[in-house]
Amino acid sequence: MELSIDRLTKHYGKKIAVDRVSATLTPGVYGLLGANGAGKTTLMRMLCAILEPTSGEVRLDGRDVAGMGSEYRDVLGYLPQDFGYYPSYTAAEFLAYIAALKGIPRAAAGKRVKELLNMLDLAAVADKKIKTFSGGMKQRVGIAQAMLNNPQILILDEPTAGLDPKERVRLRNLLSEYAGDKIVILSTHIVSDVEAIADQVLIMNAGRFIIHGSVPDLASHVEGKVWELTVPAAEARLWKEDFTVANYRHEGERVVLRIIADERPSPQAVPCAPVLDDAYLYYFGIMEA
Amino acid sequence: MELFALEHKRLWRTPRVWICVLLCFAYSVVWGSVVWYQWPGFGTKNDSTDMYDNSFDGYSAIRGYQEEFSQFGDEWTDETLQKIVAKYQSYDLMELPGLQSKGDWSLASDILRDLYPELKDPENQQYQPLILYADTTKMTDFYQRRADLLEYTLETTRQNEGMSEADKQMFLDMNSQIEEPWPYEWTQGWANGALEFGWSKMAPYLAIALAFIFSGEWYSNTAPLLHTTKFGWKKLARVKVLNGITFALEFYLLIAGGKVLVQLIYLGTSGWDLPIQYMSLLAVAPWNMLQAELYQLAFGLIGMFGYAGLVMLMSALVKNNVLSLVFSLAFVYVPDILGRYLPKWLMALSQYLPLVGNSYDYLNYNVFHIFGLSVWSPWMLITVPFIIGIVCIPFAIMKWSRRERA
Numbered sequence: 001m002e003l004s005i006d007r008l009t010k011h012y013g014k015k016i017a018v019d020r021v022s023a024t025l026t027p028g029v030y031g032l033l034g035a036n037g038a039g040k041t042t043l044m045r046m047l048c049a050i051l052e053p054t055s056g057e058v059r060l061d062g063r064d065v066a067g068m069g070s071e072y073r074d075v076l077g078y079l080p081q082d083f084g085y086y087p088s089y090t091a092a093e094f095l096a097y098i099a100a101l102k103g104i105p106r107a108a109a110g111k112r113v114k115e116l117l118n119m120l121d122l123a124a125v126a127d128k129k130i131k132t133f134s135g136g137m138k139q140r141v142g143i144a145q146a147m148l149n150n151p152q153i154l155i156l157d158e159p160t161a162g163l164d165p166k167e168r169v170r171l172r173n174l175l176s177e178y179a180g181d182k183i184v185i186l187s188t189h190i191v192s193d194v195e196a197i198a199d200q201v202l203i204m205n206a207g208r209f210i211i212h213g214s215v216p217d218l219a220s221h222v223e224g225k226v227w228e229l230t231v232p233a234a235e236a237r238l239w240k241e242d243f244t245v246a247n248y249r250h251e252g253e254r255v256v257l258r259i260i261a262d263e264r265p266s267p268q269a270v271p272c273a274p275v276l277d278d279a280y281l282y283y284f285g286i287m288e289a
Numbered sequence: 290m291e292l293f294a295l296e297h298k299r300l301w302r303t304p305r306v307w308i309c310v311l312l313c314f315a316y317s318v319v320w321g322s323v324v325w326y327q328w329p330g331f332g333t334k335n336d337s338t339d340m341y342d343n344s345f346d347g348y349s350a351i352r353g354y355q356e357e358f359s360q361f362g363d364e365w366t367d368e369t370l371q372k373i374v375a376k377y378q379s380y381d382l383m384e385l386p387g388l389q390s391k392g393d394w395s396l397a398s399d400i401l402r403d404l405y406p407e408l409k410d411p412e413n414q415q416y417q418p419l420i421l422y423a424d425t426t427k428m429t430d431f432y433q434r435r436a437d438l439l440e441y442t443l444e445t446t447r448q449n450e451g452m453s454e455a456d457k458q459m460f461l462d463m464n465s466q467i468e469e470p471w472p473y474e475w476t477q478g479w480a481n482g483a484l485e486f487g488w489s490k491m492a493p494y495l496a497i498a499l500a501f502i503f504s505g506e507w508y509s510n511t512a513p514l515l516h517t518t519k520f521g522w523k524k525l526a527r528v529k530v531l532n533g534i535t536f537a538l539e540f541y542l543l544i545a546g547g548k549v550l551v552q553l554i555y556l557g558t559s560g561w562d563l564p565i566q567y568m569s570l571l572a573v574a575p576w577n578m579l580q581a582e583l584y585q586l587a588f589g590l591i592g593m594f595g596y597a598g599l600v601m602l603m604s605a606l607v608k609n610n611v612l613s614l615v616f617s618l619a620f621v622y623v624p625d626i627l628g629r630y631l632p633k634w635l636m637a638l639s640q641y642l643p644l645v646g647n648s649y650d651y652l653n654y655n656v657f658h659i660f661g662l663s664v665w666s667p668w669m670l671i672t673v674p675f676i677i678g679i680v681c682i683p684f685a686i687m688k689w690s691r692r693e694r695a
Contacts, residue, residue: 045693050516052692066692070519078517084510088302097299100292101518101525145514 001061001152002026003047003183008056010042010207017042019207020056029179031194032187033280034204040187041081043204044157047185048078060153074103077151081158081187083142087131091122091141094130095148102149109148116144119174121167135162143171147178154178156186160193172197195276203283210283218279226278227259227269239265244285246278260285292520296532306498310540313494317487318547326351326555330482331391350391351478351555358393358475365473371425373397378421391477394420396567403570404434432469439464439571446654456656456663463665466575467564476567478556479578484568484649486548488589492596492621492644495540499533499600500614503689507608526689530601530682537597541590549586569652574667581651588648588671595643595674596621598681605688621645643674 003025010018018039034040045051047058049065049072058065065072085094092113099109117123120140125133130141139162146154156175160168175184176197188194194201195215202212211218226246231239236255239245243265247258258272259265260282300306326332331354332347361372377394401408401419408423443460446452503526506512515521520528561579566572568581576584600617607613624631624639631639640646647653648670655666 045513048513048517050513050692070522073517073521074519076517078514080510080513082510084506084512084514086299086509086511088304089299097295098514098518100295101515101520103519106291149519 001181001183003153004059004062005047006057006059008043008046008058009054010039010046010051011054016207018046018053021204021207021209022056023202023209023212025183025185025200027179027181027183028199029175029197030183030185031198031201032185032204033189033191033194033201034187035189035284038204039207040204041157042207044078044155044185044187045080047153047155048076049073074149075152077146077149077154079142079146079156079159081161083139085130085138085141088129090127090129091117091133091144092126094141095145098145099148104149112148112150113144116147120144121170136164136167139163140167140171143174152182154182154184156184158188159186160188160190168193191277191280201276203280205284211279215276219274219276222260222274222278222282224271225260225262225282226272226274227261227265228272229257229259229266229269230254231257244281246281292524293528293531296525296528297535300498300502300532300536305501306536309494309497310543313491313540314543314547317490317544318551321485321487322548322551325482326551331478331555348555354392354475354477355557355559361393361473363473365431365471367429367431369473370397370400370431371428374401374420374423374428375425378425391481393476396476396480400431400570401428404431404438435566435570436464439573442571443654452654452656453663456654459656459663459665460573460654463575464573467566467573468575471564471566472562474560474563476560476563479560479563480568483552483556483578484582484585486545486585486589486648488592488648489621489644491540491544491589491593493618495537495593495596496600496614496617496621498536498540499597500604500617501610502529502533502601503604503685504608504610504613505604508610512608522690523686526605526686529689530685533597533601534594537593538590541593545586545589549582565652572652573654574651576651584651584667584671585648588646591671591675591678592644595676595678595681598678598685599643602681602685602688605685641669641673643677646670 005021005023005025007020007022008018009016009020021039021043032040032043042051046053049058049068052066060068060072060075086097089097095113095116096109099113100106104112114123117126120143122137122140122144125137130138133141139159143156143159146156154175159171159175163171172193175186178184179199186194186198198215200212200214201218203210203218211221213221229239230251231254233250233253233255236248236257239257239259240248243257244260245257246260247256249256249258258278259269260278264271327347330347331350358373361369361376373393374397377397398418398420401423405419405423405428408419408427410422413422440461443452443457447454447457501508506515515525518525561582562577565574565576565578565581574581599620600613603616604613607616620642621644624636624642624645628636628639650670651667653666657664657666657669
């Protein structure tokens, strides 16, 4: 299975939301990273074939998904950002309704709904109305509905929004386990979520992919560009003005800064092992410059 | 089918929907029928008895009228009119029982005013109605007098309001099909209220229930989710439309069925074969009360169907619930509100919108000319709303089943 994105573009009047984006996705977990307004949601909606691109196309195994209609939607699972639900429905009723829309036979749907409610720790509240749920519980209902039809392509827009740390870990494990021979695309601006599970990371800014690769690949791009420097607390602000500071940690009267820079920022700075956060900040720093 | 059942259940479970249905039922059936038959219609607004201890319970009053007016025979002849007037004149008005106010005295009084104007006493300075003093022996040739007045009225309409000779002849031909003598029994039960369904008053309730059927999915932000499901496009749109129409039908059955049931309880079936001319003396349609009621029911059913189609199209066209509701209501109320500012032809056309036109148009002389044919307006009033409903449905489905452009 191959999902290819070919020069996909979306304009809203004069504003360019997605600008000639191209990529080829094969089974695995893809993390779409980018700041708010980078074009992630617009791209995902075009991938789901619910938003018409200004130009370009999305193909599944060589076929334009816009022309595939229900055949494409049959293999698709989608969690929109700001997931909407019917307040008067219970979690189980809502999932049964979406299962019917996905064309899952009633008996199979009942079984799958139970399975997902258990997987997402919602079984105890299955018969409670969704309007009484916390934000994290609602988000888990949204994730469950996306997975109902066991989709070959699972697209999750900000799935970790509103989840507490324990729920985030549970979701990461669930997605890692689920992926296998499927394409899972998740967008977030929380780098650690992507770092933990994504096979490939696509970093987006101003409607374009600025870089993509595996987490170690991307981290290796900033090998030798990440430094740790301990300075007096009073000087810390000056360093932040001149350099990209990835982390800022107090140690007594002094502050330990994690600085991203092409050159050693100070003779006292010591090189350290890069992580995805560093790569993300490095490339955003370049784009902003 | 499962999807339809789930959608249907979801619609009925929406508080807005069932509150609307309950309010409409309370307004139309409980207040507009039960209470109306029992008190303002045939009883009294104030109390159950008057100072003479007459019962003012609508149910028993109706039976009283039916019993009392059966003494005048079962056919309408000159003699019937004479007997009714003579009976009325025999009453000492000070002692006329209060429950007599809905007797057929008003029918006789109207007939005297329209067909026997020469009986009016020019010396009568007190403007008393003819029925109080007219000479009953001169109340003859009822059917001929009615035919003459109808001819005169149609000719006046032809000369002053542009009715064509062919249209006039069409109405005269219709009139010639009315069988004479007319059957007779107490008429006021049918003539004053049994046929009043108030269809246009149901429009806001139907609009509030259905205006959010598509737009509500954008409001609740579920549309993007539904659009990515296998059946979330055309099939869901078809199910939603079917659901809307089914709801309109259920709503109609509840209200119309409720009103007919109340009518059966209070009036019974007696009087179904009375001609509609008892409602309007110069009406030309050769219909009886049952046929008129069936027309009213068809008018309501088709109107509800057409209006449901319009409302669902508005709901699919706009993503905003309030706009969807406002546009839907505009179809019914703008012609009323802006009527006098609209060109006459536009005002006339607006009458063919669902639930807008006059469901009693079969009592008038309105004709619609299309492709050289003269079509009696009551037929247009049930045909056009049906066509509107049929046309709106595919557009609503198409609009929902399209990818977003922006």
